[in-house]
Amino acid sequence: MQIAKKYFSESLIQLTILLSLIGVRVDIDSYLSGYYTPLTEINLGPSSAYIQTPFHILRDTFDGYGVHPKCPELDYFFASRRLLDEVRTLGSPRFHTQLNAWLVHEVPATDKADCGPSTSNNTESSSGLESPGEESRDVSEHLPVSGPAVYQTNIELGQGPCGAGACGFLKEEEDVKVKEEEEPAPVSQLAHSSTLEQESLLEGITALSSPTRHPSATLDIDQQWNNLLSVADLDDLDPLVTERLSDLDTDITSAISRNVSLHDAMLTSPGVFGLASDRTEPRTTTQQQRALFRMESIGSLNSDASPGMALGLAALPFASVCNITGNVSSNSALGGCLDEAVFDQINQLGLEGLDSIDSSLMDCLDSIDPRVLEDLESDSGLSLESSSGGPVSPGSSEMSSSSSSYCEDECGATGYSSEADSIPSKGIVDYTTAWPPVESVWHDHSYSSANFFNQPSVTLPRKNIKEEPLSDDDGFRLEEGELSRDELRARAMCLPFSVLQIVNMPVEEFLEVLDGHGFSPEQVTLLRDIRRRGKNKLAAQNCRKRKLDAITGLQEEVERLQVQRDKLLREKHLTAKTMGAVGHQIRQLTRDILSRLRDESGTPLNPDRFTLQCGANGRVVVQPVRRPAVSTSGNKTDKRKKGKKQ
DNA sequence: AGCTTGTGTCATGGC
């Protein structure tokens, strides 16, 4: 179940990314909240790489297994959101919108039954005219919504060369009135239906092909359109575009009849086209009303014509999406790119590196001589006495006899170590046995332990050499090379504790020591200062280590994101190029089809004035090119402005 | 001599 959920989530993200490429924004956060770790951005600033976030609450849980509370790898959790944002910011390629028609429509069986006989039974077509009132009424009956695809104008059903009088063509305004048929297919049915619904709906769509009287012209059109639509596979589009475009360009001339009249295009019933030669046959008024530049029945001329063309045309806008979706599911190149780029990083957020760090560190520690470890511990001022016994403290025996509970095993970080809080500082350990255990000293994330082994050349030599100037400790200059300033101070004040002891002993024990040993105020102050400085020194070391780790992690992330960005940009460029080629091809096909249509006067339609429009129900109608009304509105605005001025 | 780097220390804020 988890795998299925993961697969679904990844597919959803991929789909979102791909939809974003075509301008569709989908918010999937709500869908992913149940699977992926909540994408809460914490890296809000340069200093927030290690904010005090209680990640440790997950440390002992399944989700937080292996996650160090302050590990910089936690930042990778948030890479997924940034990657998605990056993809979205890349923009989206645009389809060429000059082609706003699809030569597809659905021809139900009832339509054939109704319209078939109309060619022979239409007795009113002799007039070739239809009253505008009727037309308007009919349109009002069948066009509930005056959508952009439907033009409701006064048309004149002049008797064209076909003689059927079924052509609705307004000569003066060159406007075309288009009617919807009685089929109850809603306008938004295709647009809002799912892919499966679209497919089932498109199954009834017949092909838009040339009439049967031009059988040679209809041979390859279905295949051509199928080829065209198959190009929507973005993976193979680029190398195939040119080839298929050339194929279509060469074959379209023969694929579409040049002698298709506008009347034929307007005929609704299959019988009209089937008997297109008999252009003098009358039609009924209602059939004339329906025969308004509709090409829905063209395909019916060829009863055995494959619906692939119409299906492909109607499915074009959906096929693109479907093919893209299919690419996602099939791990195609683009999807694979996104997989590699996005989800690999998401999957790599498991912080598995911590385990390797731990193992490698333990291996390193195992191979080190304990005596060497003692020497290394003595590098830091606080670590000088971390070796067994607390060598210099004159009161060491006194300490041991005081049954104090110290945590000298923590020579390193107390803040950065996740175990330092729980293991050493809480338990009451015998002083004599608590000193040297190496295995409890070297924590994987301890700055003063792990780093000393990993980078001894950086930290060790200078620590041995360095000694801050002390004007008040001139008497201890001989030992400055070995002892820290606080060590010298502790010796000068005759404190019976080493610096490490002072620093690492629990608070209760420390307070007990302060109260129970009769120290002078100066000694108490020095003890507190030594403890404070010692803890702060380790904290500073850990802080610097974390800062370096954070910088390193961010640099690596930047490099990864740059590589991924370049890859996505290349994909975007390729997709835009492909879309442009497809759009050009579609425009060319549209022009070719329009050039083969005739109006009632027998003149070919001007492709610059007409377009092919695919209705929501799959019908294809011829529409006049919309004239932008910017000029008129601009004139009105200008007139208004002028009037106001006057 | 100036710069860089590493380190210790202090001050401060949050828990």
Place this chain on the structure above:
DNA sequence: GGGCCATGACACAAG
């Protein structure tokens, strides 16, 4: 309120 921790800032030493 005190202790602890993290971190910026500063100073210092060494390369």
